[in-house]
Amino acid sequence: xxxxxxxxxxxxxxxxxxLKVIQDATCTFCGCVCDDIELTVKDDHIIEAKxxxxxxxxxxxxxxxxxxxxxxxxxxxxxxxxxxxxxxxILTHGxxxxxxxxxxxxxxxxxxxxxxxxxxxxxxxTTTSVCHGPSGMAFQGVGEVTCSLGEVANRxxxxxxxxxxxxxxxxxxxxxxxxxxxGMFLPNGRKDRTCVLVDVRKTKSAKAADIFIQIKPKRxxxxxxxxxxxxKGIELDPDLVQRETGVEFSxxxxxxxxxxxxxxxxxxxxxxxxxxxxxxxxxEAILAxxxxxxxxxxxxxKPNRGHGNVTGAxxxxxxxxxxxxxxxxxxxxxxxxxxxxxxxxxxANREADCGMTIACDPMANFSQPAREHLASxxxxxxxxxxTPTTRVAAVAFTVATYGINTGGTVYRMDDVPIPLxxxxxxxxxxxxxxxxxxxKRVKKILGVTHV
Amino acid sequence: xxxxxxxxxxxxxxxxCGVSEGKFKAKYQTAVNSxxxxxxxxxxxxxxxxxxVRLTGExxxxxxxxxxxxxxxxxxxxxxxxxxGDISSQLMTGDTHGSGMPTSKGMEVTMELLQKATS
Numbered sequence: 051x052x053x054x055x056x057x058x059x060x061x062x063x064x065x066x067x068x069l070k071v072i073q074d075a076t077c078t079f080c081g082c083v084c085d086d087i088e089l090t091v092k093d094d095h096i097i098e099a100k101x102x103x104x105x106x107x108x109x110x111x112x113x114x115x116x117x118x119x120x121x122x123x124x125x126x127x128x129x130x131x132x133x134x135x136x137x138x139x140i141l142t143h144g145x146x147x148x149x150x151x152x153x154x155x156x157x158x159x160x161x162x163x164x165x166x167x168x169x170x171x172x173x174x175x176t177t178t179s180v181c182h183g184p185s186g187m188a189f190q191g192v193g194e195v196t197c198s199l200g201e202v203a204n205r206x207x208x209x210x211x212x213x214x215x216x217x218x219x220x221x222x223x224x225x226x227x228x229x230x231x232x233g234m235f236l237p238n239g240r241k242d243r244t245c246v247l248v249d250v251r252k253t254k255s256a257k258a259a260d261i262f263i264q265i266k267p268k269r270x271x272x273x274x275x276x277x278x279x280x281x282k283g284i285e286l287d288p289d290l291v292q293r294e295t296g297v298e299f300s301x302x303x304x305x306x307x308x309x310x311x312x313x314x315x316x317x318x319x320x321x322x323x324x325x326x327x328x329x330x331x332x333x334e335a336i337l338a339x340x341x342x343x344x345x346x347x348x349x350x351x352k353p354n355r356g357h358g359n360v361t362g363a364x365x366x367x368x369x370x371x372x373x374x375x376x377x378x379x380x381x382x383x384x385x386x387x388x389x390x391x392x393x394x395x396x397x398a399n400r401e402a403d404c405g406m407t408i409a410c411d412p413m414a415n416f417s418q419p420a421r422e423h424l425a426s427x428x429x430x431x432x433x434x435x436x437t438p439t440t441r442v443a444a445v446a447f448t449v450a451t452y453g454i455n456t457g458g459t460v461y462r463m464d465d466v467p468i469p470l471x472x473x474x475x476x477x478x479x480x481x482x483x484x485x486x487x488x489x490k491r492v493k494k495i496l497g498v499t500h501v
Numbered sequence: 502x503x504x505x506x507x508x509x510x511x512x513x514x515x516x517x518c519g520v521s522e523g524k525f526k527a528k529y530q531t532a533v534n535s536x537x538x539x540x541x542x543x544x545x546x547x548x549x550x551x552x553x554v555r556l557t558g559e560x561x562x563x564x565x566x567x568x569x570x571x572x573x574x575x576x577x578x579x580x581x582x583x584x585x586g587d588i589s590s591q592l593m594t595g596d597t598h599g600s601g602m603p604t605s606k607g608m609e610v611t612m613e614l615l616q617k618a619t620s
Contacts, residue, residue: 079521108518179601187600219512250607251509251582252575267507267580268607322511326607329600356512376601392601399595414524414587417603418562419595437524438587 060457061472064094075471077102078154078358078453079109081463082220082227094474096454103221110473113454116435120478122446130447130479130487137406137430137445138491144404144428146380147172150393151410151432152367153181153360156458156470159482160363163408164370166489169496171379173402176363177410178375179392182353184324186364186374187388188333195340197350199226199464201314204233205348208312210246212336213270213322214354217255223354224258228318235313244308248273249322263305266296268327273297274335280306281342315349321356355463358453362461397423405429406488408481413438430488432481447484450476458482503611504546508556508581510589510606533586537571538612541578551618556581556610558592565615581612 064070072089077099089110090098099110121133128136141147149167152160153176167174178186202209209228216223224230229240236242247259250267265273272294279286280302288299295302309315317340323332336351343349355361364374371377373386376393389395393412396402397420404427413421414437424442431443440446450456455476459467479487492498519529536556538548548554550569557563566588576582583589585605592610593603 079517104514105517105521108521112521112523175601180603180605183601215512218514218517221514251577251580253511254514254575264577267509322606324602325605327604329598329602329604388601389597389599392597394595394597394601394603398597411524415585415590417593417595418591435523 061455061475064091064474066093068092070474072471072473075473076453076460076468077106077109078460078470079105080220080358081355081361082222083358083460083462083468084222084226085468089473091473096473105221110454113451115476116448116478118436118448120448122440124444133445133447134484134487134491137488138495140404140428140430140444141166141170141172141406141488142492142495144170146396146401146403148393148396148402148405149174149408150405150412151177151408152363153177153357154409154452155359155363155481156452156456156460157359157362157366157467158458159408159452159480159485160359160366161370162482162485162489163406164367166406166485166492168370168379169489169492169498171382173376173378173380173391173396174367174371175377175391175393175396176360176367176375177357178360178364179388180394180415181321181356181360182324182333183375183388183392184330185319185333185353187330188337191330192334192337192341194337195344195350196352197464198466199228199462201350202316202352203227203231205235205314206233206316207236207242208244208246208308208315210248210315210317211255211259211354212248212317212319213326214318214320215249215253215255216318216354217253217258219320219356220354223318228316229258244312246305246308261305263297263301266294269295270323270326270332271328271335273302274332274339276302277306277309278335278339278342281309281339281346309343309349310346312347315343315347317349317351318354319351320354352464359460361463361465362459362467365461365465394420397421403427406432407439407443408432408485409434411437411439413442432484448478449481449484450478452480456480456482503557503613505609505611506542506579506581508583508589508592508608508610510583510585513584516584516586529586532584534566534588535583536566536568536588537576537582538568539576539578539580540570540573543568543570546614548614549618552614553616553618555613555615556592557613558594558608558610560594562592562594564588564591567618581610
């Protein structure tokens with residue numbers, strides 16, 4: 051099957067000097083994936099991005115065509131053909147190839163990346179593993195009581211944020227989805243909602259909250275299990291709770307009263323839970339608390355997802371392999387094991403011997419042992435801009451930016467697929483195009499004639 | 502004896518905007534290379550805006566970074582904050598404890614003064 055959605059949504063070229071307006075463009079900077087942006091384009095520059103937040107404006111208005119070669123091999127400009135050939139050679143000659151990233155690529159490109167990994171019997175992992183990977187593990191253990199952001203906007207009368215700072219990470223979260231909208235069952239918008247923020251520091255999001263609860267660092271698990279006990283009516287020692295959580299017991303009982311009394315409670319949780327002590331046990335606790343609360347009222351939990359299509363990466367890798375991230379194909383069938391097949395581990399443990407990074411920057415965001423190993427093996431990097439990772443890659447492709455130069459599909463943080471409406475074309479290939487060409491060559495080298 | 506702090510890396514608006522401008526440009530570099538210290542801790546330790554300090558993690562991994570005072574009440578004493586980036590990632594260890602996720606928040610670090618800011 052040929053599936054070229056990136057072509058379906060290809061942008062029309064700009065006419066020199068003329069203004070072009072793109073209605074309902076989609077911002078792919080964060081997981082909110084706001085699809086109501088009005089872009090004004092002149093001479094292949096976005097000069098206005100109506101309704102975009104501060105991060106969205108920076109995303110759109112700073113975008114220009116990178117004045118770099120589309121392909122570099124061993125630090126020198128090369129043709130795309132040379133790059134595709136070398137990339138396929140690297141990926142097919144390793145014993146433990148890894149492919150990592152993908153959370154800033156459209157689903158169509160993610161799908162091709164999974165195919166390549168399948169052909170080369172490699173390991174695929176996405177930036178989810180260093181984001182909400184622990185929540186992905188918790189979903190499998192506990193399950194997820196969930197809903198769309200539209201339901202939150204129309205029904206959510208108690209909105210909790212735990213270990214999440216949307217004022218800085220998802221600036222339109224409050225106004226578009228969770229706090230300000232006047233919904234079907236909340237005609238007065240913000241006045242009909244109560245907002246609770248739980249965090250270890252008083253972030254900029256605290257201003258938006260009615261109640262701010264500052265817990266001790268690394269005590270999210272204890273705080274969540276305190277609430278679980280209160281939801282179940284289990285007696286607790288107030289002094290012990292205060293010592294463990296850093297918060298007076300009466301604050302927790304008051305919060306539980308509010309949680310039981312609301313009509314539709316929502317907990318948005320962030321990496322304050324997944325990146326700290328407890329990790330997946332913290333996410334399990336918040337999902338289990340949500341399940342507990344449904345004995346009293348309607349309650350849902352949602353992770354606040356960071357990158358524009360990290361949710362798409364979870365979906366695509368799941369429907370291609372059965373697992374969301376950290377998937378190994380070395381035996382010819384997919385195996386899932388976070389801590390073994392996740393990229394932080396395959397690199398820090400010096401197991402991977404070649405790889406490909408797509409729309410990610412492990413040379414800036416990984417631990418030092420992982421970076422040192424990545425720099426020592428041949429790998430391919432696809433990115434829209436120069437990064438510490440592209441600088442050390444054996445083959446570096448400069449690709450067009452999804453949502454601005456290329457179309458396709460992304461998933462909002464609530465698993466709702468959203469189409470992209472690009473603004474103007476790029477001379478650089480899309481990551482879909484690059485991956486498709488690499489896949490063709492991989493199949494040729496491996497002698498694959500079917501599919 | 503060096504005092505131990507808990508380091509919380511996280512997102513900031515400047516870091517997010519800086520990513521779009523370019524990781525080698527001033528906005529991003531400034532955002533990810535500024536360590537926020539609680540005003541009370543700065544006063545107690547005799548630290549000033551712009552002082553250069555060394556942070557050392559549990560396995561001896563260390564970084565050098567300039568400090569800035571956190572906004573009042575934003576950061577309790579005993580906690581440090583820095584925007585996600587190269588510095589915060591260098592303090593992570595390679596071990597993910599079977600989760601795939603290195604401990605990236607709530608890291609225990611020691612802080613020592615290296616150089617006073619030039620006034």
